[in-house]
Amino acid sequence: MAKIKGAIVVDIEKCKGCEVCVPACPSDVIGMSKEVNGKGYHYAYMANPDACTGCSNCAIVCPDGVISVYKVKMD
Amino acid sequence: MDIKDIIKPENLVYTKTKLMTDNALSYCPGCGHGTAHRLTMEVIEEMGVEADTIGVAPVGCSVLAYDFMNVDMQQAAHGRAPALATAISRTWPDKYVFTYQGDGDLAAIGTAETIHACNRGENIVIIFVNNGIYGMTGGQMAPTTLPGMPSSTSPYGRDTAKMGFPLKMTELIANLPGVYSVTRQAVHTPKHVRKAKKAIRQAFENTRLKRGLSFVEIVSNCNSGWKMTPNQANEWLEENMLSFYELGDIKVEGQLVKK
Amino acid sequence: MAELKLMKGNEAIAEAAIRAGVDAYFGYPITPQSEVIEYLMSEQPEFRTGMVVLQAESEVAAINMVYGAAGTGKKVLTSSSSPGISLKQEGISYLAGAELPAVILNVVRGGPGLGTIQPSQADYFQSVKGGGHGDYHMYVLAPASVQEMADFVEDAFEMAYKYLTPVLILSDGIIGQMMEKVYLKDQQPRWTDEEIQKISGKWATTGRIGGRERNIITSLDLQSEKMEARVHRLQAKYKKMAEEDLRFEKIQCDDAEYLIVAYGSSARIAQKTVDLAREKGIKVGLFRPITLFPFPKNQLMEMTKQVKGILSVELNMGQMVEDIRLSVEHKVPVEHFGRTGGIIHTPEEVLAALEQKIIKR
Numbered sequence: 109m110a111k112i113k114g115a116i117v118v119d120i121e122k123c124k125g126c127e128v129c130v131p132a133c134p135s136d137v138i139g140m141s142k143e144v145n146g147k148g149y150h151y152a153y154m155a156n157p158d159a160c161t162g163c164s165n166c167a168i169v170c171p172d173g174v175i176s177v178y179k180v181k182m183d
Numbered sequence: 184m185d186i187k188d189i190i191k192p193e194n195l196v197y198t199k200t201k202l203m204t205d206n207a208l209s210y211c212p213g214c215g216h217g218t219a220h221r222l223t224m225e226v227i228e229e230m231g232v233e234a235d236t237i238g239v240a241p242v243g244c245s246v247l248a249y250d251f252m253n254v255d256m257q258q259a260a261h262g263r264a265p266a267l268a269t270a271i272s273r274t275w276p277d278k279y280v281f282t283y284q285g286d287g288d289l290a291a292i293g294t295a296e297t298i299h300a301c302n303r304g305e306n307i308v309i310i311f312v313n314n315g316i317y318g319m320t321g322g323q324m325a326p327t328t329l330p331g332m333p334s335s336t337s338p339y340g341r342d343t344a345k346m347g348f349p350l351k352m353t354e355l356i357a358n359l360p361g362v363y364s365v366t367r368q369a370v371h372t373p374k375h376v377r378k379a380k381k382a383i384r385q386a387f388e389n390t391r392l393k394r395g396l397s398f399v400e401i402v403s404n405c406n407s408g409w410k411m412t413p414n415q416a417n418e419w420l421e422e423n424m425l426s427f428y429e430l431g432d433i434k435v436e437g438q439l440v441k442k
Numbered sequence: 443m444a445e446l447k448l449m450k451g452n453e454a455i456a457e458a459a460i461r462a463g464v465d466a467y468f469g470y471p472i473t474p475q476s477e478v479i480e481y482l483m484s485e486q487p488e489f490r491t492g493m494v495v496l497q498a499e500s501e502v503a504a505i506n507m508v509y510g511a512a513g514t515g516k517k518v519l520t521s522s523s524s525p526g527i528s529l530k531q532e533g534i535s536y537l538a539g540a541e542l543p544a545v546i547l548n549v550v551r552g553g554p555g556l557g558t559i560q561p562s563q564a565d566y567f568q569s570v571k572g573g574g575h576g577d578y579h580m581y582v583l584a585p586a587s588v589q590e591m592a593d594f595v596e597d598a599f600e601m602a603y604k605y606l607t608p609v610l611i612l613s614d615g616i617i618g619q620m621m622e623k624v625y626l627k628d629q630q631p632r633w634t635d636e637e638i639q640k641i642s643g644k645w646a647t648t649g650r651i652g653g654r655e656r657n658i659i660t661s662l663d664l665q666s667e668k669m670e671a672r673v674h675r676l677q678a679k680y681k682k683m684a685e686e687d688l689r690f691e692k693i694q695c696d697d698a699e700y701l702i703v704a705y706g707s708s709a710r711i712a713q714k715t716v717d718l719a720r721e722k723g724i725k726v727g728l729f730r731p732i733t734l735f736p737f738p739k740n741q742l743m744e745m746t747k748q749v750k751g752i753l754s755v756e757l758n759m760g761q762m763v764e765d766i767r768l769s770v771e772h773k774v775p776v777e778h779f780g781r782t783g784g785i786i787h788t789p790e791e792v793l794a795a796l797e798q799k800i801i802k803r
Contacts, residue, residue, distance in 0.1 A: 114196075115189040126213030126413040132373050149212070157186055164197040165373035171217030172208050173199035178189045235649045237514065240660075249658045255647035257513045258660035259506065260536050266503040267510030271647075273494045274466050274516045278649055296506070299499035 111182045114162020118152050119174040125149035129166035129175065135159040138166055202228045202253045209247050211318075213413020215403030216244060218370040219312055220251055222380045223283065226387055227254060236279040237271050239264040241288035244318040248283050262293025265300030268307045279390050281308040286327040287317045290352040297352065304361030304395040308386040311353065311398065314405040315424060322408035326350040329427055334408070349427065353400040357434040363395040365434035369402045369425065371417040382432075394436075402428045444625040451591040451618045452477035454626075455521070455547060455611070458592035460487045462599060463630040465516035466494040468507035470526060473559040474615040475549035478521040491632050501526040505533030505546075512542040513659040515638040515646030517599055521547035523615075524565050525556060527573075534608050535574030538676065539661025541645075543602035545595065546580070547611045549618035552784045560784025561615030563706060566761035569612045570735040577673045579680055580610040581687070582734040584705040588622035596627070601687060603641065605679045612734060614757065616707035616786065680736065689732035690741055694720070698727025700800055701745055702792070703766055704755040705731050708780070712755045714789035719796065726796065734762070739769030746773035751800035755792050756780040775803060 116137070123145060129152050130138050139155025152175070154160060162179030202224035210216045227236050233254050240248040242261035249256035259267045264282035272280040289297050289311050300307070316334055317323040324334040324341060327349050331340040341349070357365040364386065368379035379401060386397035402424050406416035433441045449457065456478045459467065469479045479497060487493035494511075498504035504520050511518040522530060527548045537544055548569065552562035569582050581601045585591045591613060598609040638646065647657045663669035694716055695701070704712040709730040719726040729745060731738050745752075751774050754763035760778035767776045779795035781787045 113184055113189055115186050117190055122207055124212035128213050128371075128413050128417065131414060154186075162189075162196055167197045168376045169218065169371070169373050171210065171212075171214055173203055173217065173221050176198035177196050178191065178194040179196045180184070180189050180194050182184060233649075234651050234653065237647050237649055239510070246662065249656075249660060253656055255649055255657050256659070257510060257647055258540075258658070258662055259509070260532055263502070263506035263509075263533070266498070266506035267513070269496070269503075270466065270468060270494075270507035270510035270518070271514055273496060274511045274518075275514060275648065295499055296503050299503065 112161050112179060113182055114160040114177060114179045115157060116154055116160065116166060117176045117178070120145050120151045121147070122172055122174040123149060123151035124172055125151055126171065128169050128171065132165045132169045134163065134165065135161060200225045200228045202233055204251055204253045206250045208251055210244060211407045213404065213406050213416065214244070215314070215370045215401065216312060218376060219310065219401050219403065220248060222370065222376065222383050223281070223310060224252055224254070225380065226384045227279070229384070230387060230391070232279050235277065236281070237275070239267045239271070239280070239282040241282070241284040243285035243288045245283055245285060245312065246319070262288050262291070263296050264288065264293065265296040265305070265309065269300050269303070269305045272305055272307050276306070279387060281310060283310045284312070285318070286311070286313045286315065286325045290326040290350050298356070298359070301356045301396050301398065302359045302361045304363065306390055306393050306395055308390055309396065309398045310383070311400045312403050313400055313428065314403045314408070316405045316408040318405045318408050322405070329423060351428070353398065353433060356398050357439060361396060362398060362434060363389055363437050364397045366432045367400040367402060367428060367430050369420070369430055371404060371420055400428070402430070444627055446623055446625055448621055449588060449624050450477055450621050451588045451613060452549065453481045454588045454592040454624045455595060456481040456485070457626055458595040459519050460485065460491055460493055461627055461629050462596045463491065463517065463632040464493055464519050464595070464599070465632055466511045466518045467520065468496050468498050468504040468518070469520050470498050470501045470504050470522065472523045472526045474551055474561070474618050475521050475523045475547070478547065491629070493632065501529035502533065505530035508544045509533055509537055509540070509542060512537065512544040513540070513647050515642030515648060517633065519545045519547070521549065523549045523551045524553050524562070527565065527568070531574035534580065535576050535578065536661050537608040538578035538580065539576060539672070540659050541606040542608070542659065543599070543606050544608045545598040545602055545611065546608055547613060550612065550614040552782060558784040559615070561707060561757060561786060562782065562784060563614055563708060563757035564761070564782060565612070566734065566756065566758060569610055570737065570765070578676055579735050580608050581605065581683055582610045582612050584612045584732060584734050585617055586706050586709045586730065588617065588620065588624045591617060592624050592626060605683060607679060612706065614707050684736035687733065688736045688738055690738040691730040691732060693728040693730065695727030695729060695745070697725050698748065699725040699750055700796060701727050701729055701749040701752045702755055702796065703729045703731070703742070703752055703762070705734060705762070707786070708755045708757055711787060711789055712792055715792040715796065718789055718793050724801065737765050737769065739765070742766060742769040743771070743773070746770050749774060751775040751777070751803065753796045753800050754778045755787070757786065758782055775800060
């Protein structure tokens with residue numbers, strides 16, 4: 109059975125740390141960093157990368173459009 | 184599989200559309216305006232009509248929409264966006280003309296321009312972002328503020344006996360014979376975002392077919408004005424806003440589908 | 443070949459607009475200028491030239507329609523009368539701030555408030571000092587005949603596009619309502635889309651044709667330095683207008699010992715006063731500013747070398763007289779005469795005022 113693996117890339121300096129992506133993720137992938145970006149926001153990151161399926165939910169609710177999503181099918 | 188092997192250009196499935204500029208959005212963290220902007224631009228990009236699109240920005244939080252939407256834009260005086268859009272569409276009948284307006288702009292100061300542009304059935308798209316409050320000026324009462332809802336000019340909650348009732352502009356608009364389609368959407372969860380995008384696409388398809396006026400309300404949040412975190416605001420929206428401002432299509436192909 | 447017709451001023455300007463290749467008219471009826479939109483609606487210029495004519499829901503909507511169409515490089519006209527022009531001031535300020543070309547006609551009636559539907563020149567201050575909020579002016583043309591109502595349409599658009607600014611044609615209820623013969627110019631074609639790209643493609647929001655960078659029409663600059671630069675840019679235009687596009691007319695001024703300054707319908711009346719005065723042996727000249735902004739201040743100063751006094755004749759309680767005084771810097775006495783409330787002064791009244799206020803002073 110094919111398995112789907114995903115990953116996200118967050119534009120750290122543009123992330124405003126609003127956390128809207130966190131509950132949007134069905135696989136609890138996203139966490140908020142302890143560090144802050146140049147604007148002082150705790151930015152989103154993949155806290156649990158193995159669970160990401162590349163579903164794009166986080167990216168499409170992100171008000172600032174800072175998340176890019178990648179996906180591969182693995183046989 | 185290593186993450187580096189996933190993050191390759193050929194595996195990219197979603198990124199911000201090129202029709203959003205790289206300017207940092209001026210909106211508060213978690214504000215639905217950014218999502219509504221992006222959906223609008225994604226639709227224009229997917230339809231391949233950016234060379235024929237002219238947008239009109241309002242006064243309010245989204246006054247600078249032209250800094251973010253990478254299409255030709257005009258910035259209107261407060262409430263007058265539908266008048267601008269009327270003239271642009273009348274003098275360039277083959278263009279895709281849209282207004283992007285908040286609830287203060289569209290439902291208070293611009294009530295006349297909104298109703299009459301709708302009633303004339305102008306071949307334009309109106310995107311109406313309703314967050315129940317005046318965001319830019321610091322959280323004052325809007326025509327859409329819910330009964331009992333506090334704001335800086337209704338600090339003890341909106342008293343309908345003194346301050347009037349919230350105005351359902353969208354239902355009012357739907358009853359005008361000139362209006363072709365009316366829908367109410369939201370953008371606070373992935374499910375709502377997907378539906379909202381379909382609705383916006385349909386609206387611009389109506390313009391392509393010269394069907395007349397398409398009106399898309401987006402019920403949104405204002406976590407700064409509501410004095411909540413973004414996720415709290417989205418929950419409050421779900422529990423309070425959506426019971427008053429019910430989501431779904433109100434008018435389809437010129438026919439009312441919901442009273 | 444010019445065509446000769448007998449027309450009302452309001453009709454002449456409407457017909458001239460069609461013939462000048464104007465793309466759109468947006469307006470709202472108000473006395474005494476409703477003939478403009480009535481003429482356009484009955485003439486159906488969409489079939490003659492493709493010109494759009496729309497009756498808006500208000501003057502506010504109409505001027506913002508003007509902004510929208512002007513922002514795409516289209517030649518666009520609106521008209522109204524005093525109370526309606528007050529409503530348009532917000533939009534005119536935005537037009538000036540966003541540097542958009544447009545032509546606005548004011549067929550002035552008496553005020554303040556709802557005032558009267560009779561003629562007046564009481565909107566002078568509003569017309570030449572800006573009218574709305576912010577540091578701006580319009581280029582202001584004052585026709586004194588039905589012929590000029592027609593001719594000034596093309597002139598106004600030429601100025602609007604030369605300076606990217608709203609231009610006001612400041613008429614009044616007399617010029618708008620009276621019938622005179624008028625020579626109408628031949629039909630000019632409207633600009634094609636390609637011509638609009640050539641003329642205004644750098645700034646007009648016509649869509650990102652050819653994948654160019656986006657164009658933005660706005661009057662907003664949140665950075666103070668940028669906003670100041672924008673206002674300086676406007677002021678530079680006004681200076682250039684005064685240098686290159688000032689207009690005035692001098693009638694019997696060569697040997698004049700006394701001067702009447704009047705514009706529009708008052709200039710027509712004052713011209714008769716000049717004749718009456720000269721029959722009595724009084725050497726009076728008439729100076730008619732055709733542009734009220736820019737104002738012919740150097741030319742008026744020049745006249746002080748020759749005349750003993752100046753009477754400003756206006757259908758108001760004394761507005762242009764202030765600009766004349768500023769222009770001549772108290773070198774000679776400057777007085778005002780005018781009726782208001784819709785009453786039109788007679789040539790005899792003007793002569794009596796000249797004798798009393800200036801000559802016997």
